[in-house]
Each structure stands twice: as structure tokens, then as C-alpha cells.
Amino acid sequence: MTLTERFSEYVQACFTGLWIESHEHTDALTEIAQLCRDEDWNLATWNIDTGLSIPGHSEADLGSSDPLAAIRAINALATPEGTAILVLQSFHRFMQSAEIVQALAQQIQAGKQNRTILVILSPIVQIPVELEKLFVVI
Numbered sequence: 001m002t003l004t005e006r007f008s009e010y011v012q013a014c015f016t017g018l019w020i021e022s023h024e025h026t027d028a029l030t031e032i033a034q035l036c037r038d039e040d041w042n043l044a045t046w047n048i049d050t051g052l053s054i055p056g057h058s059e060a061d062l063g064s065s066d067p068l069a070a071i072r073a074i075n076a077l078a079t080p081e082g083t084a085i086l087v088l089q090s091f092h093r094f095m096q097s098a099e100i101v102q103a104l105a106q107q108i109q110a111g112k113q114n115r116t117i118l119v120i121l122s123p124i125v126q127i128p129v130e131l132e133k134l135f136v137v138i
Helices: 004-013 025-039 067-077 098-114
Strands: 016-022 042-047 051-053 083-091 116-122
Touching: 016 098, 025 042, 025 051, 025 083, 025 116, 042 067, 051 067, 051 116, 067 083, 067 098, 067 116, 098 116
Parallel strands: 016 116, 042 083, 083 116
Antiparallel strands: 042 051
């Protein structure tokens, strides 16, 4: 199964915490972006360098490179009939923060109600024990 097929299955089944292990971030993001266009899903990406990025919005509209703000921003993408996806690149670096772990746990639970999906795109899998049962690794 390709990344796109597996990703699509999990999103359609409303798994709200996905961890994609990949060294090829550009390729993975390209596949995810194409799938989101095909399925009419809202997509946002975040990394520490460029901050939050939403297609169709200028960087000035979006905010900082604060990882906590990025997690909280996904709710603004949610629509009553749609799916919103936030891809957090190299986010394994922030998993030692209690605030980040708590925010992720709360958002993953809330995502089941408003179809918001958090995706961590990272070259390694380092899931804190508090989040182990909330993430599916692809």
C-alpha cells in the first residue's frame, strides 16, 4: 500500500493522530497535498522555520512559529462537513514538552468531534507514553 492509500484510509476512518515516519518530507507533503486537493480536505502545514502555512493565505495572516499555537490553529480550519489536516514537520523535537504533549492529547480527542487530523511527519518515531494509544504510525 502506498502512503497515499494508507493515509486516506486512516483519515476516512477518522484516526485523528497520525505519525508518518519518513526522511523524504517533500515527497510525503506532495502526496498528502495532492490527496487533500482530490478529497477536498483543508490542509495546513507547520515547521519551526516557516511557521504555519495554509494554501491561499499570506504568511502575515498566520502567526508565528510557535508549536503550541500551531496545534491550536487547526480548529480554525474545521468545517461542519469537511476534514481539516495539520501536518507538523519534524515535531519529534518538541515531544519533551509537557505543554505540547497535553495540547496534542486534547486536540486528538477533540478531532474526533470536528474531523481535525493531526499528522506528525518525522524521520523517527518518538511517541511519549501519554500519547502512545492516540497515534497510528504509518
